[in-house]
Amino acid sequence: MTIERRVFLGLAAAAMLSVAPLQAVAQEWQPRKPIDFVIMAGPGGGADQIARFIQSVAEQNDMTSRPLVPNNKGGGSGAEALIALANTNDPDHTLLVTLNSFFTTPLRQENLGIDITSFTPIAMMGVDPFVLWVHKDQGISTVEEFVEAAKAADGEWVMGGTGKGQEDSIVIAFLAGAYDLRIKYIPYDGGGAVAKDLAGQQVMATVNNPAEAKGFYDSGDFVPLLAFSDERLPAYPDVPTAKEKGQDFSYYNQRAVVGPPGMSEEAAAYYRDLFTRIYETDAWQGYLQSESLSPLWMNAEEQRAYWDTQITRHRELLAAMGE
């Protein structure tokens, strides 16, 4: 026991010595314990994949003195994660990997009492566009054919998605409104399940992130019809955007890292620097490209402004859906 303690003290002293010069030079804040890397979704989904990819980049390049520890809190469309962050007793060692439920969940579940504008912006790692997909056996290759087929189905046109109020349902609601379609919407518990049931033709079309559908696109099973992005996607140069089709609409899923309310300025500065460096690695840039994410780098002030516009916009979109 005493030996262990002595060794421990020795190590601690050594650690302090080794850190001391650094602190003397930069007075920099450093995490003192593992960082709780909360994910607003369950294991295996898009947000989870991104969180674990970020973790792998930080780990491989030895970028943090304490590890990022992924912690899935997907309950209640991310409500669980938002509550965990709002109530954390260690705001300097807690981070949140978000998607758009960051905006929609507090709007749809007002009794949570979550005010996301009190959260601390850290980094916008990219935004994930949405694409309209059909199975190749449908024989549809353009949006016009899609609209025609959906109208001909007369209320029996089935589309799969991840649930009411979720990102893809917002896009599908827009689609239905813009082209005057009656769509039967079947909610699934994740983008992977949606893609699977399009591959098995249990549903007729989906609105998925490119990353979720890419495998089936490469094999020729899925046909992309329309991108809901501002510009054509580099990986899908032949797919027209909704804007080109005369619809003033684009929609992205945010892949951002956010800190809890009350995070100290020093810690926020440390994490902003950390994620800037992660963002600039070849690994992350390669990921953006291969998964068809669009870069949308913003500083902290711009992120706050972005949140405000997104809250207003989602309030309108949800209201239009009757939510």
Place this chain on the structure above:
Amino acid sequence: MEILSLLGQGVLLSLQPLNLLLILIGVTLGLFIGAMPGLGSVNGVAILLPITFLVPPGSAIIFLAAIYYGAMYGGAISSITLGIPGASTAVATTFDGRPLALQGKASLALVTAALASFVGGTVANVLFTLFAPVLAAVALSFGPPEIFALMLLAFATFVGLGGDDIPKTILSICLGLVLGSVGFDQISGAPRLVLFDISGFLHGINFLVLAIGVYGIGEMLWTIEQTRGEVTTTTARISVRGMLSDTRESVKRGWKGTAIGSFLGFFVGVLPAAGATPGSLMSYGVAKMVARRPEEFGKGHPGGVAAPEAANNSASTGAMLPMLTLGIPGSPTTAILLGGMVIWGLVPGPRLFVDESEFVWGLIGSFYVSNVVAVAVNLAFIPLFIWMLRMPFTILAPMIFVLSIVGGYAATRDMHDMWLIVIFGFAAFFLRKFDYPLAPAVLAIVLGPIAEPTLRQSLLLSSGDPSIFFTRPIAGPITIAALVLIFLPAIKLLRRGRGKTMADEG
């Protein structure tokens, strides 16, 4: 023949020193991760994922698959020795494994579990190797109505599980279904049954939380009450000769369960959304149904250990199939593996088999090798686990209590769940005193959350017309089989009348 040469290359690849070492470490780690209540293959693979950034992708996935494999073997260990399911996939193993251990036949149960796991794994590997593309197509043809029909069939196989008291069995099932629906309603996209507005209920009631409460805390309270604290543990002994005779007995009485588990588990595992837990529960139900003396199940029948153990290993291989052929996870663990593949720079999807043939066949080859390593490691550790069992109850009981609590925390890292475990433990104790069977509730909490959304998705598809379950070519026969199974035993039981002693299931 081409398959054989590809498989041969795969096996050779996984026998390379680095890969073989990783398999050995992975299987052993997995064994202990699986044996720790609460820590299952999902947590194990997620926690150890960062380590794999140091080795090439082929070796990385072999390592993680070995953990997955080892965890399936390990889950049985605490189910049998402590009566707490080591992982959700091993809950059904407690039904007969625990009684066997209490009768001093822990080594029979452990040997049966190891052998059944080995056979299940091997059968699954062969099926995987030969029929992967065909089975991928089958997996895709299972839409919501088919999955619901399958869940109905699973419930049907369990009608007899609660003993003869049908009202109490139904109440237990309903209790499980209600607990399973707590948290979030996927169809309307809104929270529901968030009891007392406690945020911990937002993530629902984890199946393991109920299982650990019922089988860990509840079982311990029961033992204390039954014996007035005078328990010394069973006189479990271990010897080479004993293990040989155990092997004979487990083959003799467990082969049928093993066969059922191997095939049924694999098939259920292949279907995305189902996974190893329903597979093992269903196999237990079917094994009991076809047994010559079903009443022996639940009291310590080796077949009741063999069926779920063969099934969970077989299903874990099965779950790899949609992952590798389609890029779709067949279980929560494979969902993490898929994330790993993206990190290693691979594109999961239907092209993977063609574009990354060496990676895929290396992994398949490693299944064969991992399976052999796992059964050897497992058998080697059996004396250690038996030794654990020989500790006096006064030491074992606090250990079980601590393991239960820690395990409950590990699953979700939420204090809330620890309190739930204690509450469920006491509730289970009192329900058991009043002769309520608890296994149906555990079954319902695992199958309910799969059955409910698929039922509602199906009815959305058909605009509310239930005939969708009868008219689709795959769903139809399954639904009819399920209905027949549900009503046959019910009629039988009603005919038998009263005056029979109630079978005590736990």
